[in-house]
Amino acid sequence: MNQISPMAFVDPEAKLGDNNIIGPFCYIDKNTVIGDNNKFYNSVTVHAGARIGNNNEFFPGASISTKPQDLKYRGEDTLCEIGDNNSVRENVTISRGTASKGTTIVGSNNLLMENMHVAHDCVLGNGLIIGNSTKFAGEVTVDDNAIISAVVLSHQFCRIGGYVMIQGGSRFSQDIPPYIIAGKEPTRYCGINIVGLRRRGFSNETIDIIHDTYRTIYANGIIKDGIQEARAKYPGVKEVEYICSFIENSKRGIIR
CATH class of the missing domain: 2.160.10.10 (Hexapeptide repeat proteins)
Structure with missing residues (x-):
């Protein structure tokens, strides 16, 4: 009733x-x-x-x-x-x-x-x-399990990846890929969301793989080549595939 x-x-x-x-x-x-x-x-x-x-x-x-x-x-x-x-x-x-x-x-x-x-x-x-x-x-x-702090402004059509932490007051017009911390001005990649991933039960080995995947992609002058290298390093790892497919399918480009 x-x-x-x-x-x-x-x-x-x-x-x-x-x-x-x-x-x-x-x-x-x-x-x-x-x-x-x-x-x-x-x-x-x-x-x-x-x-x-x-x-x-x-x-x-x-x-x-x-x-x-x-x-x-x-x-x-x-x-x-x-x-x-x-x-x-x-x-x-x-x-x-x-x-x-x-x-x-x-x-x-x-x-x-x-x-x-x-x-x-x-x-x-x-x-x-x-x-x-x-x-x-x-x-x-x-995407699932994102934490987005206060007074964050997201441009239309953006995508925010899972398990991210976005700093308060951030504003952005590009996609934010998964598992990372995003912040500063302008909004950019600030490392892996290590504390958040551990709280969600990710192993240290998986966190290290995620970290190395971003290091590989961002360090490469051409993102497409970095994605190819990351996939070759960690074939079949779902977290790596999520990162790579997220970036490949981004229509607005990703923060760097």
């Missing part, structure tokens, strides 16, 4: 699962689907197109599936999909998709801290920690 405050509004067309708590002054629009065991503290807005999983918590002022801040948006029916076990803190805004991709996606087990923004058609993975006031422009992709 859902607990809905008499001071909240839930559209009759909204589809709710079971055991949700909807606090005062929340607004749940039509064309929304909400799973089980979610908690909406006071003053949360869930706009049309939201698809929310289970066991999430939304803090006051959060606005989910907002109209995209994109002048090309013409009112088409699009979605904002949010997985399970997320903590969406105060004043977080997550836009729904546009005709470009149709859906903004936030995975599961993420912490989205106060006042951060996820723009239209972004794809956020799982296990992310994203700091206060960080902003993702349209169609940014963030």
